[in-house]
Amino acid sequence: MKFAPICMLMLFVIFQPTMAQDKPITISGKVVENAGHQALEYSTVKLLDTQTDQLISGTTTAADGSFSLETKAADFYLEVGFIGFIKLKITDFDVVNRRVELGVIALSEDTETLDEVVVQGEKSQTVFKLDKRVFNVGSDLSSTGASALEVLNNVPSVAVNIEGQIRLRGSTGVQILINGKPSVLTSEGGNALGTLTADMIESIEVITNPSAKYEASGTSGIINIILKKEEKRGLNGSVTLNTGVPNNHSLGFSLNNRTEKFNLFSQIGIGHRTFPQDFKTINRNLENDTTVNSVGDSEKNEKFINVILGTDYHINAQNVLSLTGSFAYEFETEYSNSLFSEYDAANSLTSQWSRNEVTEATNPKYQYELQYKKSFKRHEDQMLLFSALGSFFGKDQSSEFENMPVIGNESLSERQQTVNNFYQGEYTFKLDYTHPFSDKITLEGGAQYVINDVSNDYAISEWEDIRWVEIPELSNLFDYNQKVLGIYGTGAYEGDKFGVKLGLRVENTDLETVLQDTDESNQLLFTNLFPSTHLSYKVLDNFSLQGGYSRRISRPRLWDLNPFYNIRNNYNISTGNPELLPEYTDSYEVNGIFDQGPVSLNAAVYYRYTTDVVEDVTTFEDNISITRPENIGTNKATGIEVNAKYDPADWWSLNGDFNYNYFKREGDFEGTSFDFNADQWSARMTSKFGLPADFDVEITGNYQSGYLTFQREMSGYVFADLGVRKKIMKGKTIVNLSIRDVFASRIFESETRQSSFYLYDYRLRGRFITLGVSYGFGKGEAMEFSGQKRF
Structure with missing residues (x-):
């Protein structure tokens, strides 16, 4: 962190002359x-x-x-x-x-x-607050028709890869919340976040150094997705229609009615989306110089319906009772065609065969929440909040694979089947109390209890003669049960110049995994302390310094624990590890925030120390690679991040983000040291223009550098998004055009170089074009992009 004091010194020198004023x-x-x-x-x-x-x-x-x-x-x-x-x-x-x-x-x-419903302004795309950054989805023109995962990929500091893995400041271990609470919709099972569309999202909060008030999960920080809820008085509503290439068709309807006592709100959406993909793999045995290559394409189709209903009952000025329910159902079909080629040491083709896949799945999801909020006449910030939330996510999936010989060995002809019956139930009970003793001193306290109950019945079978025969060593019933009880307290002092917030959270975790068929079990029971400290100092009217420390935990993810074998490619198999331990991270951060008229700047220096780091480890035998997660070593990451906004004119705004971090890995695996140093960086620039005739244009360029992991080297990529918006009918109707990955350049490549084998993986999703139209009625304004209400 040698450059940290240099950065702070430069900021001090720049602004020091004006500090002597009254x-x-x-x-x-x-x-x-x-x-x-x-x-x-x-x-x-x-x-x-x-x-x-x-x-x-x-x-x-x-x-x-x-x-x-x-x-x-x-x-x-x-x-x-x-x-x-x-x-x-x-x-x-x-x-x-x-x-x-x-x-x-x-x-x-x-x-x-x-x-007249004339839109005269909009929220800033990114708003900086004391402990978080708020990204307002309605300002992102390229999000038309996008899923929550695609929206996240446009958020500063966040990157989402082609498999839906979310990284914050280049690191995994991110805790995803919805409306401040855990949800099965944020789980990794079946891309559940994909059923949340941009029209349902109001904003996304990025919290890189959370206080003790938040659940301690997520070593990299927290991403909180805030769903929209209209509260304008009277009857308000909107209708949205999206269509795109490849298939991205959806129809959405939202309606709310606010009276003195009740606020009734609803959202209904149906849609059909297609995600094509081109891929290529290389498996090379360096001991005998044999190689197996594959090249192919796949197409995943999703048809879904979403329904959200809710009501707020204002009992009186100090008491509000809310009840919300949501239901989603998704139908999935996926087709994949691969051509495999096997070469000998002389690079001569010895055999070739095709592998075709047909996958079908249904994914029901529902969630319900009861919330009670009590405010007090004594002080406007005094509050008691209780919520009880229950949710369910299911997946009934079957896949069939067939190998057909093209050249060579007829024995390559085979049929395989995988069956995966999955369900996840999650229940969260949360109590928070805020007590301001004065305008400067505030105490908070509360508790949270989360129950996570998961079962996954999976089987892999082969076709023999006239029937499917299950392979016992590749089939099992996996049960996952986790209970986490957290209790926290924080105290804050916020003066005219100086502020401090101290907190402590205690969490008890009871985690058990069981493989029923083989009677294998693994149980973890542990209690942890998670302190947090936040400091702030206002140097000038427009320049402030902030500092923070927090300790975080990343518990093993369900799909990292689940030993189910993914056999989509028989030569590149992935599986889970039921014996994984949690990661722990100590996180430090210093921020400088400057705001002067058309310019705002946020610069941060951060340091993270993580133990028991989870990495994917690949072993290789008979040209077959098997990858599973393992706890290996420690990681020390030091980085700098800069977010800037500049408005050169009333009709033109620029937003830029830059993140760089240098990391040092230390540890060993199976007696072999893998100590190494590396770095990675990313940059994003968005330019937004307000043109005559109520046209808005937005152009975004993104770059993600390559980076190293324990065994792999990930390649960098660059891509651009484009959005165009037109307001008509006095702003009641909004027409949007978005093109994501304009040049189809978002390519994911990885190489694994080891002494005995070499692996290569290539994937490309391609360009997505979507046209959207939205119409708003009642007292609310029209949506700034399809499906997004301005309020």
Whole structure:
């Protein structure tokens, strides 16, 4: 971390000359709607010069409608606004002890604007907060018709590979939450996140150094997906239609009705998507120089339906009861055709055969949640929140494989079958209490209990004469049961300049895996402490420093534990390891946040130390590679990340992200040391243009460098996305065109070089083009992209 103090010194030198000015004036308040006094999150608050009307400073309100900003200007006024509401100009202030307390600021609905449904602005694409970054999906034009996994791939610091594996700052071990809670929809079984579409998502929060309030899972941090829930008064709704190439067709409908006591909301969506893929593999035995190659293509088709229904019952001003239920059903079919070729030491073709696959699966998913929220008259931030959540995910899948000789040995003709009956039930009970002793001191406490119950009955069979014959050593019933009890407490002090938040979380984990047919069991029972520390210091009105530390755990993932054999390619087999241990990470981070008019900049230096790192380990015999995860060694990663936003003009904005980390691996496997040093980096640049006639254009370029793992070398890739949006009918209707991977250049390649074997893997998904249309009615604005409501 030699460059960390250098970075901080440079930031200090740049801004030091202005630090000697007088103590600033702090202005604070809370923005609500006049009719129901509901908080208006993301309201814009501008501080303007009285003489010139030029912008001095600005901010957006938090989730509870609160805001705070500072100024050293002597002559100013405030302008507060929100889409669909009349702007409020505040010119009279009472300055007491260098503070201006504005209290509650109520905005009235602009009925003329609402009747015309004219969209006059939108949220910033990325909003920086004390402990997280919020990515607003509605600002991403290229997300038209996309799944949650594809949306995640556009989020700063996040990368998703072709298999759906999510990495944060280049590392796996990410905890995925939905609305702040664990969910089976975020599990790895059957790409469950794919059934969440962009039209259902309001925002995505990236938390790289979570406090003790959050569940300790995820060594790299937390990604929290916030689903949208309309709360505007009256009847509001929207209809969305998407169509694309390859198949990406969906129809969505959302409706809500808000009265004084009730808010009823719903979403319904149906769709059909196709994911084609080209692939190529090489298996080379370096001891006898024989090689088996394969080349082919596959096509995965998904047909799905999503239904979400919910209601909020406002018992009174301090008590709200919410009930939400969702159901999804997915039909999958997948076809794969591969041509295998075998070569001898002289590189002469000795045999060739085709392998064809037909897979069918049904995936039912449902979830229900009861939540009770109590606020207190004593203080607006005092709150008690209880929730009980249950969910189920099932998968009934069967695959048939057939080998047909082309050249050579007739014995290559064979038929195989895999059957996989999977279910996962998850139940979460959560209690949180927040108690502000003053505007500066706050204590939080709570508990969470999560029960995860999984069963996977799998079998691999071969066709013999007239029937399928099960292979006992490749078939079993795998049970996975995990219970995690967590209790936490945090204390925070937030002054005008300095803030500190300390926390401690205790988690007890009871994990058991059982292979029923062979009577093999493995049980882990352990208790861990997870401390966290966060510091903040406001150097100037527009420049702040933040620092944080947290300890995290990454428990073995279900599919890492499940010993089911994937035989899609008989020469490249993958399986799980029921004896895996959890990873532990100590994470340190320092941030500098600068915001000045059209420019905002966030720079972070971080360090992570991880023990019992889980890596995929490949063994090789008879030209067949078998890959399974193992705990091997430690990892020390040091990195720097920069996020920047610049608005050169009212009609043009630029967003850029850069992440670099250098890591040092230490350890051994089966008596062989594998110590090595390596690095990786990624960059993303988004340029958005507002054109005449209500056209918006967005161009995004992405680059992911290559990187090393224990045995593999992953190649880098570059790709670009394009989005175009047009507003018509006074903004009631939005038309979108998105092209993801414009040049079909997002290619995934890996090479494994060992003393006795060489492996190569190549995969390409290709270009996706989607056209979307959305229509909004009622008091709400039209969606900024298909399926996304602006509110």
